[in-house]
Amino acid sequence: YASGLRVSELVGLNKDHVNTKRREFMVRGKGQKDRPVFISQLASDRLEEYLSSRTDSLDPLFLNYSRNNSTDQTGNYRRLSPRSIQRLINKYTRLAGITKHVTPHTMRHSYATNLLMNGADIRSVQSLLGHSNIATTQVYTHVTDAHLRETYEKFHNKPASED
Template structure:
């Protein structure tokens, strides 16, 4: 079973070109699935899997407190795995045919108000090289809506300030070009002039745009710590994650009349239905404003 899983993961990496995080998610889900089949269902061959075994596994996940969203993700992983096995003629049937994904409400993303964004963007103190770096990172995130993995993956050659755009690699190694406004361009230019040179290591060369104090590319965890600290210093009490900046970027664009297709392209969404969640956010915010300020609301 483990060998078949290795073949599937290789297929996702080489032929599908999925991101590292997506691959890790597939592997984690399917490892728990295979472990259950072997230890609980006492199966030694994937061709012996039938619909009841998958239903039992999903019931096991539910009993351990897993959410409907997590169950749906496991089902998607299992379904893709068995489709691959059938295509490779490793099995003679697909036991996932009549397995339905649980319905779950799509939660609206948390966003900052424009005032909160301004406060956060002004929080880095431009008194040292770290301040210039942090300012440039925040301005970049809000100006482009890129994911944190895309932010820390940027290299010096991805930035084109004179032409006003940044090139980034999104999910599935798909490249996209996103415009950068003057404010973000100025912050990045200042960082390149006054911040990054003091972070560069003499021992090794790293072309990453944003460096840590060791002169290496900043990690997701490193950015997360910086964001939490700056949010605390800015007095922002809302739950704030790196994705909050992305959500705020999209919501504020739509609130100010941006075209949904354009926002979809800038966010790198494959399906416009993913982008449409932000139209619900803007409607909810408008309703809140109406209720708060209209005298007869």
């Protein structure tokens, strides 16, 4: 959620893509286009903790430690797969008592909607999501229509003052 990444971008990250001091990393998205991705201080701190606990010299940022088939032919751990990410989301949404079905894309959608509802302009959101076409980003704006009406009503439906 903290980055708005596509699940394919997340599982493709390597350790050397991440700069926790600057709280950013480079990701190669659709169309093989690179873009910067920014993360919160909290996410950066947790990532540093995770990286400092790693004793291996493997490139992937996130490794699959949990399955019997989590190692490749050389005995090295494999990357987390998109399916592994979905299982983790299912586990933690269940533990949090969330009954709605949540997917990696739900997290991305929530990230974009939150940006828009808090005043980010659509072009910035387009860049942050790595969309080449603004129409793709506009899909996220329908959720904010109710928020726009609320804002309108708040500022434009005040009774005229009697001066």
